[in-house]
Amino acid sequence: MNATLRIRRIAIAATAALVLPLAVTACSDSDSGDKSQSAGGSAAKEKKPAASADNGNPEKPFGPGCASVPKDGAGSFDGMAKDPVATAASNNPALSTLVTAVKKAGLVDTLNNAENLTVFAPTNDAFSKIPKADLDKVLADKEQLTKILTYHVVGQKLTPQQLENGSYDTLAKSKLTTSGSGESYKINDTSNVVCGNVQTANATVYIIDTVLMPKM
Numbered sequence: 001m002n003a004t005l006r007i008r009r010i011a012i013a014a015t016a017a018l019v020l021p022l023a024v025t026a027c028s029d030s031d032s033g034d035k036s037q038s039a040g041g042s043a044a045k046e047k048k049p050a051a052s053a054d055n056g057n058p059e060k061p062f063g064p065g066c067a068s069v070p071k072d073g074a075g076s077f078d079g080m081a082k083d084p085v086a087t088a089a090s091n092n093p094a095l096s097t098l099v100t101a102v103k104k105a106g107l108v109d110t111l112n113n114a115e116n117l118t119v120f121a122p123t124n125d126a127f128s129k130i131p132k133a134d135l136d137k138v139l140a141d142k143e144q145l146t147k148i149l150t151y152h153v154v155g156q157k158l159t160p161q162q163l164e165n166g167s168y169d170t171l172a173k174s175k176l177t178t179s180g181s182g183e184s185y186k187i188n189d190t191s192n193v194v195c196g197n198v199q200t201a202n203a204t205v206y207i208i209d210t211v212l213m214p215k216m
Helices: 003-047 064-068 085-090 093-104 108-113 124-128 132-140 142-150
Strands: 117-122 165-169 175-181 184-187 191-199 203-208
Touching: 064 191, 085 093, 085 108, 085 117, 085 203, 093 108, 093 117, 093 124, 093 132, 093 142, 117 191, 132 142, 184 203
Parallel strands: 117 203
Antiparallel strands: 165 175, 175 184, 184 191, 191 203
């Protein structure tokens, strides 16, 4: 073997020795990058928080007045959710005056058979703010009583978010306004929601601390 041929073979061997590690390294880096991206994608999916059961739950009641609602039975939140709104209200002791008024106005079937209502339900304490003589007079006047009670009913289900700044037609053919945020809401700037987002079979109920009065 002459010197020239020997030098050429040595050069080729040296080049191969240099190129092979570089190729292996590049291939390894590429594979690592692919795996990293794949792992990163999987990690991103794994780290994505699962929706909380209570996060945005439209059926979760809120407010200080909810503490007075029975924990179980027909008058509890679970019990009320199974019955139409007038029946559900009749099982809640804090709404007994409202239920009496609804019966006197002959609205039980109307409310129970309707769909997708929002009812702003005054508590017994709310009715007690009205002088007894005036309340007795209203309860004895079916036409006026019906107008007052239907003013507390909106013909669609309203979420708390829709109460933040709203104006809605009632079954009494006149509007009421809503305002607030979080767990604090007012109706017509006069009545506070004390227990909101209570679900019945056909309505969402907001229990309020003052009777709403439409313009007569």
